Amino acid sequence: MTEDLINNNDIYFPSHIGTNDELISLLNRATLSLCHWFSDAEKYGPLPLDEDFKFNMPGENGNSKEDLFSDIDYLLRNSFNPVHPGSLAHLDPPPLNFSILGDLIAAGLNNNLLAYDLSPSITLLEESICKWFAMKIGFNNSAGGIAASGGTLSNLNALIAARNNAGLGSDPNSVLLVSEDAHSSFIKCTRIMGLHENNLIRIKTDNKGCMHIQNLRKIIDKCSVDNKKIFAVVATLGSTLRGAIDPINEISKICSERNIWLHIDGSIGGIFALTSIPIEGLKNINQANSITINPQKILGITKTSSLLLVSKMNTLENTFSTGLPYISSKKNISNRGELGIQGSRPAEIIKLWLGLRFLGMKGIEDILKSSIDRKDFFIENISKNNFEIYSGPLHIVSFLPKGIMPKDSDSWTQNIINKLMKNNFMLSRPKFKGKYFLRVVMGNYNTKESHIEELLKLLDAYL
Numbered sequence: 001m002t003e004d005l006i007n008n009n010d011i012y013f014p015s016h017i018g019t020n021d022e023l024i025s026l027l028n029r030a031t032l033s034l035c036h037w038f039s040d041a042e043k044y045g046p047l048p049l050d051e052d053f054k055f056n057m058p059g060e061n062g063n064s065k066e067d068l069f070s071d072i073d074y075l076l077r078n079s080f081n082p083v084h085p086g087s088l089a090h091l092d093p094p095p096l097n098f099s100i101l102g103d104l105i106a107a108g109l110n111n112n113l114l115a116y117d118l119s120p121s122i123t124l125l126e127e128s129i130c131k132w133f134a135m136k137i138g139f140n141n142s143a144g145g146i147a148a149s150g151g152t153l154s155n156l157n158a159l160i161a162a163r164n165n166a167g168l169g170s171d172p173n174s175v176l177l178v179s180e181d182a183h184s185s186f187i188k189c190t191r192i193m194g195l196h197e198n199n200l201i202r203i204k205t206d207n208k209g210c211m212h213i214q215n216l217r218k219i220i221d222k223c224s225v226d227n228k229k230i231f232a233v234v235a236t237l238g239s240t241l242r243g244a245i246d247p248i249n250e251i252s253k254i255c256s257e258r259n260i261w262l263h264i265d266g267s268i269g270g271i272f273a274l275t276s277i278p279i280e281g282l283k284n285i286n287q288a289n290s291i292t293i294n295p296q297k298i299l300g301i302t303k304t305s306s307l308l309l310v311s312k313m314n315t316l317e318n319t320f321s322t323g324l325p326y327i328s329s330k331k332n333i334s335n336r337g338e339l340g341i342q343g344s345r346p347a348e349i350i351k352l353w354l355g356l357r358f359l360g361m362k363g364i365e366d367i368l369k370s371s372i373d374r375k376d377f378f379i380e381n382i383s384k385n386n387f388e389i390y391s392g393p394l395h396i397v398s399f400l401p402k403g404i405m406p407k408d409s410d411s412w413t414q415n416i417i418n419k420l421m422k423n424n425f426m427l428s429r430p431k432f433k434g435k436y437f438l439r440v441v442m443g444n445y446n447t448k449e450s451h452i453e454e455l456l457k458l459l460d461a462y463l
């Protein structure tokens with residue numbers, strides 16, 4: 001091998017020769033930039049105020065290291081900062097330290113979860129972590145799961161498996177039942193599955209945002225009269241608007257009586273099932289056929305981190321396996337590209353594994369419990385005379401001034417969001433049934449009671 005080639009390798013890729021000093025120095029410098037950005041969170045606020053972003057595009061010749069580090073700094077300064085204690089808008093908490101390391105290691109390994117040959121140890125790691133979760137939530141030994149890039153994809157994996165399991169293929173009469181408060185991505189799932197939006201049937205919710213059981217029974221009966229074939233009922237374990245939990249126990253009884261696949265969308269609340277935190281409605285989730293758990297949304301595992309757990313692993317194999325003619329397979333070990341929609345897939349499981357190993361059950365419980373404590377503190381201290389509160393057992397609160405007309409909710413919430421942003425509080429503005437709400441998501445570990453008090457003072461002052 002010529003000297004020139006070795007030098008080029010050093011510039012472009014990690015080298016198998018020498019000590020990779022160049023890469024070490026790049027990583028150190030990038031680490032410093034990132035950590036300074038974290039430390040500067042208070043100075044810059046949760047969102048950049050100037051949105052006139054200008055990015056340099058690649059030129060004929062490559063750019064210098066200095067140019068690239070200045071690009072990185074520019075990018076950081078103009079990004080949403082989840083570490084800021086006022087970042088309370090969405091299900092995007094600060095990244096867990098060990099999870100950041102996990103992403104780095106996964107990038108360096110550049111293994112591929114498509115096939116065992118391309119990721120031998122990580123294939124087994126992902127299988128083991130899925131099994132570990134499955135056992136924790138009370139599934140038995142035939143259970144397992146598959147990681148995917150986000151809650152939408154985990155839910156979609158489940159729905160495709162459910163439809164296949166029901167033998168419905170692309171039957172245009174096949175329908176899916178979700179509650180009115182279920183996540184909007186189920187509309188997308190329905191479209192991807194080649195179904196009409198009418199094939200997504202919404203079950204009414206009660207005044208707590210939970211699926212109405214009588215209405216579920218009525219709709220199931222009506223489907224059978226109308227010759228509609230239900231391939232799954234989705235119970236939401238933590239709704240996006242207010243963290244409500246559907247009555248899973250009753251829904252699971254109905255599904256088992258009627259032999260319908262029960263999928264739980266636990267994108268928000270599923271992770272709580274690992275802990276002993278007393279959350280109403282978390283029991284019996286092991287009665288489901290499948291459940292999505294999405295640790296990126298509250299635990300701080302860096303995006304994306306989502307698992308679909310299934311009570312019977314062979315339902316995934318039967319649904320997704322096509323054979324990979326260009327890849328060899330090992331006896332008794334599935335190529336994980338054959339267990340879900342995604343083919344090539346990064347080793348996202350590493351950051352989940354390291355995050356969980358670092359936290360242990362006590363750390364997991366501490367983070368989740370703290371989010372409930374912050375939610376409780378917010379609700380205890382918000383003025384009940386002024387605001388109508390919408391919240392469930394989890395860490396999300398939506399609210400509106402009492403008596404506000406739906407038509408006024410749009411401009412009122414937009415105005416408040418803008419004012420809060422100027423004071424470095426970032427809240428969200430979900431639209432639900434024609435009305436806008438203000439919403440806080442209390443999953444930010446850096447948010448202390450003093451910040452919540454400050455937020456509440458501002459809200460009172462704006463009324």
Ligand SMILES: Cc1ncc(COP(=O)(O)O)c(C=O)c1O
Pocket residue numbers: 091149150151152153183185236238239240265267268294
């Ligand atoms: C209840 C629920 N399900 C599914 C999703 C979709 O998750 P993702 O954005 O990771 O695809 C969300 C997103 O917020 C959600 O709140």
